[in-house]
Amino acid sequence: MQLLSLIISLVSVLVAVVVAVWGFRSSSRSERLRMFFDLQERYLSEPVRVGRRLIHTAIAGNDHVIITDIPRETLSSIGYTLAVMNTIAICTEVGYVDEALxxxxxxxxxxxxxxxxxxxxxxxxxxxxxxxxxxxxxxxxRLRA
Known part of the structure; x- marks a missing residue:
């Protein structure tokens, strides 16, 4: 009888640890997926899309672009877009989201x-x-490599 209670107490601790670890892994995966959708929503938001469009129309391919000649509102939009993109890159670097995703x-x-x-x-x-x-x-x- 004592042996049975000893085995049950050991098995219950093991089961509790397994359940805790499994629950943490599931929570971690769901949190990472939730973070991905949040970052994707930010990346696809109207201000960021406008900023990316401005990057390609006001700066890209213009070898002699003079940044000081670009309107301040345009530069602000570009800066905001790059800040959001920097945040996304930080989240991938620290592992909050799956970089491959x-x-x-x-x-x-x-x-x-x-x-x-x-x-x-x-x-x-x-x-x-x-x-x-x-x-x-x-x-x-890293994406280009």
Whole structure:
């Protein structure tokens, strides 16, 4: 009888640990998926789409673009878009979201926009003295590789 109660107490602890670990894994997966949908919603929001469009029309392919000649509202929109993209890159780097999922859903668009915005990023670096969107640039480089 004592042996049976000892076995039951050991098995119940083991079952509790397994249930706790399994529950944590499920919670973690669901949280990562929820974070992905939140980031995707931000990336597809109207202000970010407008900013990406402005990156491609006002900066990309224009070898002699003078950033100071671009209207302030346009630069603000581009800056906001790059800040959102930097946030997405941070979330992938620290593992809050699955990088492969982000790459499959928005990877090409993300990398293209970051590389198109390099003249703007270079300008901001020359004015502020630091590179403003390092995570977005690193993530774009990984996506292109």
């Amino acid at each position: 982000i790459a499959r859903s928005m990877g090409r668009s993300f990398a293209t926009a970051v590389y198109a915005a390099l003249p703007y990023i270079d300008h901001v670096e020359s004015v502020r003295g630091f590179r403003p969107y390092p995570y977005a640039e690193r993530f774009a480089a």
